[in-house]
C-alpha cells in the first residue's frame with residue numbers, strides 16, 4: 093500500500109501522448125502484483141483468524157476442559173471461536189481433545205477428510221499429542237499425528253483452559269503467516285483424503301500394507317528393526333559375569349609367572 | 357400412560373447376615389454337591405451348578421440376593437476364576453463373593469443373564485478381555501475391542517506391543533539414562549503388532565464393523581415404513597462422548613437400540629496391573645473425569661480394606677467434604693447437560709459450570725490440579741488444607757451453592773416443555789432396575805432406596821444425618837429430580853462435616869511411594885455420583901495388584917438403554933441417554 097504514487101502538481105502537456113501518460117499516472121494505481129497479494133493475504137487472514145470454528149468433538153477428559161474454555165469464565169468467544177459446529181463440513185478446526193484409541197481413529201480420519209479446507213488440527217493434551225498416560229495400552233494410538241497433520245500441540249493432562257487459549261493464539265499466529273500463494277488448498281490438482289486405517293487383527297494404515305506384508309513374511313527383518321534394550325537385571329547379571337571372568341582370569345594370568353626367587 | 361406406583365419394598369426381616377459360612381450351609385442344604393470350598397475370600401461353586409445356585413440365592417426369601425454387584429474374572433496360572441459379587445437390596449451389607457473355577461483349555465461357564473440381566477454387558481466384557489465363553493449368553497460378542505482383534509488382552513500371557521516388563525517400575529528405565537522411547541523398542545515403530553499370517557493388502561474387516569446405515573428386511577409393497585438401522589455416533593453432539601448407538605427405527609419409533617462401546621477403551625485394567633498400587637491413583641481420576649475425588653476415595657477404600665489401615669479423623673472429614681463437593685458439581689452440571697439434550701442449548705449448562713469453576717478452584721488449591729486431583733492416599737490424603745480453605749468452602753456451602761441450586765430449580769423444574777418431554781419417558785420399573793444391576797440415581801429414580809453410603813456405611817458416613825431420596829416412576833423426570841435432591845442432601849452433609857471437622861493428622865504412618873499390601877483380595881466400593889463404583893483387587897503380596905478390576909456404574913447402567921428406549925421416538929432416545937449421565941471414560945475404561 094505504501095507505494096501509491098503521490099499526487100503531483102498539475103503540469104501543462106504538449107502532446108497527446110504526454111497527456112495520455114499523465115492521465116495514466118494519475119488515475120491508475122500502479123503497484124506490483126506481490127503487493128496486491130500481500131494486501132489480500134492480510135485481509136483474508138484477518139478474517140479467518142478471528143472466526144475459527146472448532147468442531148464440537150470431545151474424545152475424553154480433555155473435552156471437559158474444552159467445554160470449560162468455551163463457558164463463561166474463560167470465554168472462548170473473545171477469539172471468535174465459540175461456534176462449536178457439530179458437523180465437520182462447517183468446521184475449520186479439529187480440536188482433538190482426548191485419548192485417540194485404535195477403535196476410534198478410523199472415524200477421526202473420516203471426520204478430518206470431511207472437513208472443508210482450510211482446516212487445522214490442534215492436539216490437546218498429552219494423549220492426543222503422544223498417547224499420554226495410556227500410551228502403553230494396546231488400544232491406544234500414540235498421538236493423533238500418526239494419522240493426521242497436526243498444527244498445534246498443547247501439552248498438559250488436561251491442559252488448563254488458559255493453555256488451550258494459548259494454543260489457539262498460536263494457531264492464529266500460524267494463520268497470520270500463511271499466504272494464498274502457497275497454501276495447499278489453492279494448489280492445482282485434486283487433493284486426496286487420508287486413507288482410513290483398517291481395523292484388522294491390529295490397526296494398520298493401508299498405505300503401509302506392502303511394508304507390513306513384507307515384514308511379517310520375514311521375521312528376521314522385523315527383528316533387526318527393534319532396538320535391543322538391556323534391563324537393569326540383565327545389565328547387573330552381565331556385570332557380575334564379567335567380574336567373575338576377570339576374577340577367574342587374574343589368578344590364571346598370575347599362575348604362569350613363577351614366583352621370583354627371593355634375592356639374598 | 358398409567359403411572360406406575362412405587363412398589364413398597366417387601367419387608368424382609370434380616371434373618372441372615374452376609375456371612376459366607378451360613379450362606380454356604382444354606383446352599384449345601386439345598387444342593388449338597390454345589391459348594392467346592394469355602395474361605396473368607398468367597399464361596400467356590402461347582403461350575404455346572406452355578407445357575408441353580410444363583411437362582412436359589414436370588415429367590416429364596418431368607419437370602420434374597422437379588423442384586424449382582426460385580427462380575428469379573430481372574431487369570432491364575434492353572435485356571436481362570438470367574439467372580440460374582442452378590443448383595444441383597446433390602447438387607448444391605450457387604451456383598452458376598454461366589455467363585456467358579458474354569459479350566460484354561462476350554463474356558464466355558466453357563467451364562468447368568470437369565471438370572472441377572474445385569475450380567476449381560478459384564479459377561480461380554482469378560483469374554484472380550486479374558487476369552488471365557490458364557491454358554492447361553494444371547495449376544496456373546498466383543499464389547500470393548502472390535503470384532504477381529506487378535507488376543508485376549510487381560511490374560512497374563514498377552515503382551516501389548518509396547519510391552520517392556522511385567523511390572524513397574526520398569527528396570528529398563530533406570531537412572532543412568534538408558535531409557536529409550538517405546539516406539540524404538542517396537543519393530544513397527546508404532547503401537548501395533550501383527551500376526552504372521554496377516555495379508556494386509558487384501559484384508560477385509562468383518563462385516564459388522566463397517567458402519568452401514570442399511571435397510572433391514574426391505575419389503576416394498578404398499579406405503580408402509582420399513583425398519584432402518586440408524587447409527588448415532590461415535591461422533592455425535594449428544595452422545596456425551598464417543599458412544600455409538602445402533603438404533604433400529606420404524607419411522608420415528610425405536611424398535612431396538614444397541615450401544616456399541618469401546619471407542620474410549622484405554623486399557624485401564626491392563627495398565628493397572630502393571631502399575632504399583634499407588635501408581636493407579638492418578639489413573640482412577642481418569643475413569644469418570646467429572647468426579648475424580650470420588651473415584652480416588654473408592655479406590656483408597658478398596659486398598660485400605662486389603663491393607664487394614666485406619667484413616668485419621670481429619671483425613672476422613674476432608675475426604676467426605678471433597679467427595680460431596682464433587683457430587684454437588686457433577687449433579688449440577690448434569691441438570692444443565694440434560695437441558696442441553698432437550699434443546700436448551702448451553703444456557704442452563706452455563707449455570708452449572710459457573711459453580712463448578714468455583715469448586716474446582718477449591719480443588720486446585722488443595723490438590724494442585726483442577727480436574728485430575730490425585731489427592732487421596734492409602735491411609736489419608738496427600739496434603740492438608742491450606743489456610744482459609746475452610747472459610748471459602750463454608751461460604752460456598754452455606755450461601756452460594758444452595759442459592760444457585762434453588763434458582764436453577766425454580767427455572768428448570770417447573771418448565772412446561774421440560775415436564776412434557778421427560779414425564780413418563782424412559783420408564784425403568786423397580787424390579788428391572790434391580791435385576792439389571794443399575795446403580796446410583798438410575799436405581800433410586802426407580803424407587804429403590806439403596807445407597808452404598810447407607811447400605812454398607814464406609815468412611816464416616818454413618819455420622820451424618822441425611823436422607824436418601826427416591827423417585828416414584830423411574831422416568832427421566834425422576835432421574836433428573838434425583839440429581840436435584842441428592843445435591844440438596846450433599847449440601848446437608850457438607851454443612852455438618854464442615855462444622856465437625858477436627859484438627860490433627862492427615863495421614864497414618866509416613867508418606868510412602870510404595871505401599872506394602874498383604875496377600876488377599878477385596879471388593880471395595882463407594883457411592884459415586886454415577887452410582888456404585890467398585891474396585892476388585894487381588895494382591896499376591898507384591899507391590900503390584902495381581903488383578904485390578906473396576907466396576908463402572910455408567911457401563912452397567914447403560915445395559916438398560918434398550919429397555920427404556922423401545923417404543924419411544926428418536927428424540928426421546930437422546931433425552932433418555934442424557935438422564936443416565938454417562939461418562940465414556942468410565943464406560944469404556
Ligand code: SF4
Nearest residue numbers: 153190217218219249
Ligand atoms: S491428556 Fe490426560 S486429561 Fe487429556 S485425555 Fe489424556 S488422560 Fe485425559
